[in-house]
Amino acid sequence: MSGVVSKVAVLGSGISGAVCASTLARNGLSVTIFESARGPGGRMSQRREITEDGKELLFDHGAPYFTVSNADMLGIVHDWEARGLVAEWKENFGSFDFVSKKFVDIEKERLSKKYVGVPGMNSICSALCHEPGVDRKFGVGVGRVEWLEDEDSWSLIGLDGQFLGRFKGVVASDKNIVSPRFTDVTGRPPPLDSRLIPELAVKVKEIPVSPCFALMLAFEEPVSSVPVRGLSFKNSEVLSWAFCNSSKPERSTISEQWVLHSTDEYAKGVIAQMGLKKPSNEALAKVADELFQEFLDTGLNIPRPFFKKAHRWGSAFPAASIAGEDKCLWDGKKRLAICGDFCVSPNVEGAVLSGLAASAKFIEILSCL
Structure with missing residues (x-):
């Protein structure tokens, strides 16, 4: 890449980074998104699996849906609806109690609208990342973020040591940017030296997280013993909730697909044994068996799936909020x-409101960029 200083680098293409990048681009800023994964989405990613006989299966294995309570967010969602990026998921939800072995609290009426991306949760992030003015670098992980005092700019170095460019501003949508958790997972130092932003680093370094394992299941026949398409579990140490992914708008109905999430207690116990490094296929297979066995232990007539696979979300779900009314952290x-x-x-x-707040900080100083 040339040594010309670009405007703003956004690290991460989850919904927060994608919203921030698209908002900056709409306001005339040159934006480059860097994403270590093959595509956008973060926890809104859609998992693509191919079975042994060639069937394609798509799972929203992170965030199953979202609700809206903020007026600004509602306006954005209405825009996404008009663009065909989201739709309301009009299904009944409830809870299952492992003690009584009964369904409880089945919704008689929908208290809040549940929205999903179409045709996948990642569709929103993908559309935002492909808006005019947004340059996309998928499959490019950032290994170092260096501040060049003499040039009043940031230099980005890839995980492979490649120079990625110089930028007047940086948006980090990854809470591990200065966290020792990054080292625990990758064996590498965090991309950003905490001494460069000491006041912000204190807030970001040790954000508590709730780990989780997701189980993706596909059935040839409907799981007709479950009267709702989404349910939480009460009095289970293993499962927290389950959703029928194929019941969402514009999903394939060739087979019935479900996503189950573990409790954080179960996930913490497993991670305590296996560590934070990437789990082996054998370890994930054992987790898949344990999660599915708990599903069977509901006593419901759960058919045998033709596809079963687990995925670990090690630190994706934060257990605290750190920015207060500012909605983002900022070093002007x-x-x-x-x-x-x-x-x-x-x-x-x-995540959306935080991405908007970050973009607003840069829009305020447009003349300096």
Whole structure:
């Protein structure tokens, strides 16, 4: 890449980073998104699996849906609806109690609208990342973020040591940007030296998280013994909730697909044994068996799935919010913003509002960029 200083680098293409990048681009800023994964989405990613006989299966294995309570967020969602990026998921939800072995609290009427991306949860992030003015670098992980004092800019170095460019501002939508958790997972130092942003680093370094294992299941026949398409579990140490992914708007109905999430207690116990490094296929297979066995232990008539696979979300779900009314962390002198659901609230709406707040910081100083 050339040595010409670009405008703003956004690290991460989850919903917070994607919203921030698209908002900056709409306001005339040159934006480059860096994403270590093959595509956008973060916890709103859609998992694509191919069975042994060639069937394609698609799972929203992170965030199953989102709700809206903020007026600004509602306006954004209405825009997404008009663009065909989201739709309301009009199904009944409830809870299952492992003690009584009965369904309880089945919704008689929908108290709040549940929205999903179409045809996948990642569709929203994908559309935002492909808006005019947004340059996308998928499959490119950032290994170092260096502040060049003499040039009043940031230099980005890839995980492979490649120079990625110089930027006047940086938005980090990953809470592990300065966290030792990054080292525990990758064996590498965090991309950003905490001494560059000491006041912000204190807030970001040790954000508590709730780990989780997701189980993806596909059935040839409907799971007709479950009267709702989404349910939480009470009095289970293993499962927290389950959703029928194929009941969402514009999903394939060739087979019935479900996503189950573990409790954080179960996940913490497993991670305590296996560590934070990437789990082996054998370890994930054992987790898949244990989660599915708990599903069977409901006593419901659960058919045998033709596909069963587990995925670990090690630190994706924050258990605290750190930014208060500011909704993001900001270093105006170095033009660095940190945003994400961990800044506002641990859900899609919180992530969007934080991304908007980060973009607003840069829009305020447009003349300096």
